[in-house]
Amino acid sequence: MLRNIVCGLAIAFFSLGAAAESYKMTLSGASPSGLWTMIGVGIDGAVKDAFPGSTITYQTSGGGLANIALLDQGKVELGIAHDAELHIATLGAKPFRKPITNLRAIAMLYDWAPMQMVITKAFAEEHGIRTFDDIAVKKPPIRIAFNKRGNITEYVAVEMFRAIGVSLDDIKKWGGDVIYAASDEQGDLMKDKRIDMFTNGVFVRTSFIVQAGDAVDLVLLPVSDSVIKKISQELSVAPFVVKAGSYSWQPTDVATLALSAILVVNDKMDDKVAHDLAEALHKHIGKLQGAHGSLKAITPEFLTSQKTVPYHKGAEAYYREAGLLK
Template sequence: MNILKISAAAGLALGLALPAQAQTVNESVCGASPGGLWSLVGAGLDAAVKAEAPGSTITYQTSSGGLANVVQVQTGACALGMANDGDLAFAKAGTDPFKAPVEGLTALAVLYDWAPVWWIARADFAEEYGLESLADLAEKKPPVRLVFNRKGLLTSAITEETLAALGVSIEDIEDWGGSVQFQASGEQTTLMRDGRVDLLANTLFEGHSSLTQMSEATPLKLLSVPDDAAEAVIEKFSLKPWTISADANPGEGGDVKTVTTSIILFATEELDEETAYTVTKAMLDHPDAMAAVSAAMSRFTPEGMKEQAVVPFHPGAIRAYEEAGLM
């Protein structure tokens, strides 16, 4: 009898010493194209959650991007979604294309915020017209052949709005003898490499391969974003200021001031608190799983996950951050 009592007591003590098993999570996350960075981030999220709660699965679901993902998450097609800060800001405010404010959106984490907006000019064109910043473009009105990213994407909206803040419209550029087109990132690179455009506007990671491709074909010059224009788009799209370092500048000219976008993992407030907690804690406990998916994600850190104020954090995410001493 005494032996049984001792065994039972030992077993109880052992049970109390074991860490609690994290809740298994089997949910989907809406991203973007099947082969892009967001799909790799989705794979990293799945790996982190599996490490935190064995038996879990985060299934990546393709989508047309952040704006669509807000609707997908709102309607329950996906439990989690990825979106730009500006997408969530527009949804929260009910700005077009949303017909009314979308309520109940919450954040789990910032996935990355190091994809700044680049204004890349051909160096010979910039030298010919004395261009150092977008303010010079607005003042000197050169016949610039400009290419934005695809119409309807947040990047193109940000860059168009940046020029608008300086009093420049597409019609103005055409009146100067220039032209404006909207093309995907790959086509933008080809156009610049082939000398068919003078100025390119896009969000890119520092060290992106397209920067090398373009700079090998033609000398480049980065144009800075004036403070007033930066402040205008930061306020409208909930962006952050950014400085492209001299080391990352593919041309000459040192550091260049611009703005940057954030990609946020979000859900509705109806997401189960334990699920939100486990997913957030998985990234906090296993940041290496997130950073390993791509060189572009190597900057991922737990500290950066909470650097947003577009929508409130989910209560489950807050609990995870508080436990980690980050909130």
């Protein structure tokens, strides 16, 4: 009898311990508002549901490049980074001084942030520009706004121009200008007709593009297969098609490239912790899907679809258990 009581208490104790398990971690994102903040809310909600009492605290940062450095140094447990950022980190390319090879994926978060080359219709017609590649041929005096220096979308855009044989100095030599501006400022510059074109890697129908299109007639320039292939190989970003009608002024499909975002950790993270994170995101995927309208497309299979860096062993083990990886 006594033995049964002791065994029962032991079982209850260990069950209570498992049920009471919780995690306190910091997630390094980007700005204090915007999509990555909402992704942080979704991740926090999923982990809370799976492990009551847990808290995933969102920390602002300079973005994916900064997050990679923080993870490499063990200063945060979780970080969000774009595929292109992770790729250049593994190569040790600028701004990194050496290859960063100790990062591992927990889950893919999105892969639908296309590089959008938006030009005013008036300027495009005046200079005979129908495609992105035409800029290299026509050499127009174009005023272009890139995202702020250090932002990965600025980096990718510059590489795309290089792929068509155009440097930023070339643009200035043609009588044009190069401006660095955040997304909303790009929209304002376009509405005020202070630029002829902007380039950014954001979701289709992001508000600043829609609002700019309401004020000025715009064109979304298609990118050639050769540029898409070159940049895909060099930066580990994927081809993407902006479907016809995504904007009222865009009647046909437009080919380009898209950035992906990945939840990453240091490879020193305990296997069980990584396993539990993957399990939380899978079993409570609704928290991610509900965090922002653009995340509704996330599926269980999508969580395992990135190929830029290896999955953490613990996360990989869970996904295999769940039948999401073979």
